Each structure stands twice: as structure tokens, then as C-alpha cells.
Amino acid sequence: MENKYAIESNNLSIHYGSYTAVKNVSVKIQPQKITAIIGPSGCGKSTLLRALNRMNDFVPGCHVTGELFLQGQNLYGNQIDPVEVRRKIGMVFQKPNPFPKSIYENIAWGARINGFKGKMDELVEQSLRSAALWDEVKDKLQESAYALSGGQQQRLCIARTIAIQPEIILMDEPASALDPISTLRIEELMQELKKNYTIIIVTHNMQQAARASDFTAMMMIDDNRAGGVIEFDETKKIFTRPSDKRTEDYVTGRFG
């Protein structure tokens, strides 16, 4: 199988017990691009995102059917180690969740337990620079991460993710708890990061999806309340001439 895509799902469905939350998602995510997942509340955006790095494994009763390929490997295959999956596919959450440690340790800790043997100071600096945070924290690396502002904490979490050098970065509403300036800073950062990483972002903010992403997946629930991707296309098409009436209604603010 060719690795033309960063990650590719084939009829991926996510079930909680007998209830199907997300049904038959087949998407091909382009490498080094930003793909936004949009859709009304409860349509399964976050559930789908979490399935991409097997975060749903922690949810009791949750099981996944279908296939999910990263570089030709089915991430739900038998011999796959979920920890290894999460090393390759990092995640940034809605609320910044730094460790209750120093700024330095927030970066170093994950790298260390992942067996990083290089020069730690360099990795910390490089990761903080990539997350556009270095200049603001270089003089207080030993201070608690909790002393940072929300926007800075979120960039620290991104730096922490980058330090592990993943292939893909998943972002679940990464800016929804941030003020507009911090939000724009995160969006600018995403544009920098996509030079090296593939980014998939869940967002409720349509303008954010329109501004910041290259591709957009529109999700919606069906009559059985199972979420699915109803339209997947270039962002510029989704927001100027979507093919599906439901997408049109959603992006023009008439539904959802």
C-alpha cells in the first residue's frame, strides 16, 4: 500500500456497547496539511479524533471496527502497541493540561520516558522555539508551568507534543479556552508546524476552520444518531460552494 496519505481510515466505526457513535468513516488525510473536523455538537468529532490515536481505548465499553492506516499499518491490528501509536500521533486538548512541574520538565519528562538519549537542553529549546514560546519563557525554564498564561500553557502542551517528534498532531478545540490573540497565535503556529507535521483539528469555530485549515471534514449524525463524515473537501470549497445542503446550512449558520 502506498503511503500517499498521512493517515487513512476505511469504514471506521466507533461503538459504545451496542450504540454506534461514529459510523463508516473513510477519509484520507493529506500529509503536512491541516485538516479540520467540523459539525454540530454531539456529531462525533471528538470521538473520531480520539479514535485516531486510540485514546478511546480508555473508555469502558468502547470498541472500534474498520481499519485505520498509518504508513500502511493498521493501528487497530492485533500486534499494535497503543502507546507506540500515541507516540506517533500526539494530542493537544481543549484545556491546556501541563504537568504540575517546571516548564523545562514538561518538555523533558515525556522525551525521557520515551527513551530520548540526546542533549536535553537542546531538545527543550528546539521544542519551545517550534511552539513559538521560547522567547517568552527562556529566562524562567525552572518555574512552574502553572505560572504561564492559558495561551502560553497551550503552546507549552504543543511543545511537549512536538518534543516526542510525532508524525501527526491531533488538536481537540485547542483554542476554545483562549482569548482571540492567543487563538490567532495558535493558528499561526499551526501554519508553521504543518511544514513538518500533519495536523488534524476539531473545532466548533467555523471561522477558525476556514482560516486555518487546508481540508475540512463535515460531520453530522444520521437518523440513528450515529455520526459520520458527510462531506470532505478542500476548505476553500467547503466554505464557498459546498456540495451537500447540510454542509451549506451548517457553514452559513442556519443549522447546528
Place this chain on the structure above:
Amino acid sequence: MIRKTFESEIQQVKDEVILLGSMVEHAILGSVEALKKRDIAASEKIMAEDKEINKKRFAIENQLMILIATQQPMAHDLRLLASTMEIISELERMGDYAKGIANINVRMGEEALLKPLIDIPRMAQIGTSMLHRALSAFINEDVEVAKSIPVEDDEVDALYNQIYRELMLIIIQDPKSIERANWLLWVAHNLERVADRVTNICERTIFIATGSFSEIKSSDDEFWKGQHR
């Protein structure tokens, strides 16, 4: 969900476009009527009223800008607002053609018309009728009507060709008539352009409704083809 505030503001913009359109229609018909009657006072009034047309266009443009900034239109809404921006500029230019015709009448002064006007008022009639229906199609986003109107441009082009030949013959027979013939040729040219701009409005309407750009036809091409034949 219906976005009540936004939709009523869009409706207001559409109402203003119709108003602008009727001002332009009035100016075009009036300018030709004044020329026909050699009524210079009426022409001067039309020239003054063009300022109102320009003012209205800028007022609508401002309204559109505010809607784009405050409502973040997407998809169909975005196409509608962006295209309306184009349409009001087309309308304003049509107003300029009417002003141009009025100006010709004023500059002709005491000079009599070279010939009685028959085809020129017909061009104005067809052009304004096309405009009127094109704006209805815009309001109703009626693709079929929008597609059918530009076909009528052929008739306007044919009239223009006819006037052109007629005036050339008059000039050949009597070279002293050249200035008066030229004035009428300009009038006919302005009216020919009116119909072209109606075609642009129809193209925009189709884009708003379908999301795809399609150039219906350029009557300029048709005209020049006619000249080479």
C-alpha cells in the same frame, strides 16, 4: 435555524439594489427621450441625478462591507454578498452611460438631429427591459431566466450594427455630417454596452445560485465578428 437579523439585512440590501436598478433604468430611458425631443433641461437633470446613483451605489457597498465584516458570510451568503458588490458596480456604470447620452444632447446645443431616432429608442427599450428582468432574476435567483436574458443581446447588437452602417453611409454621402453622426454613434455604443452589462448581472446571478462561473457570451465578440464579415 433562521438567522433573522442577517436575513432581514440581506433583504434590505436586495431592496436597495432594486431601487438603484430602477434609478438607472429611469436614467437610460430618460436620456434617450430627452435626446429625441432635444430637451436640454431634461438632460441636465439626468446628469445631476447621476450623482444620486453614485451615492446609492456607495451606500450599498458600505452596507455590504458591514455585513461581510460582522456576519462572516459563508457559502451561498458569501457568493450573494460578493456578487452584489459586482452588480452594483455594473449598475453604476450603466448610470454613467445614461449620463454620457445626456451629455451628448447638451453638447449638441442648437444643432438638429441628423435623423429621426427610431432604432436608438428601441435599443434603450430592449436594454432596460433586459435590465429590469435581470434584476428580478437576481432577486429570485432564477437561473433559467438569468440564462435566457443574454440571448436578447443579439437584437441589441443587430440594431447597433444597423445604426453603424446607416451612419457610415450618411457620412460617405455628406462628410460635413461627420460630427453629428459621431454623436449618435456614441449614443448607440453606450446603449450597446448597457445590454452587455446586463449579461454580466445574469452571470453573477447564475453564480450566486449554482456556485459556478459561466461566461454566457460576449456580445463585443459578436459585434467585431460582424464587422469582419
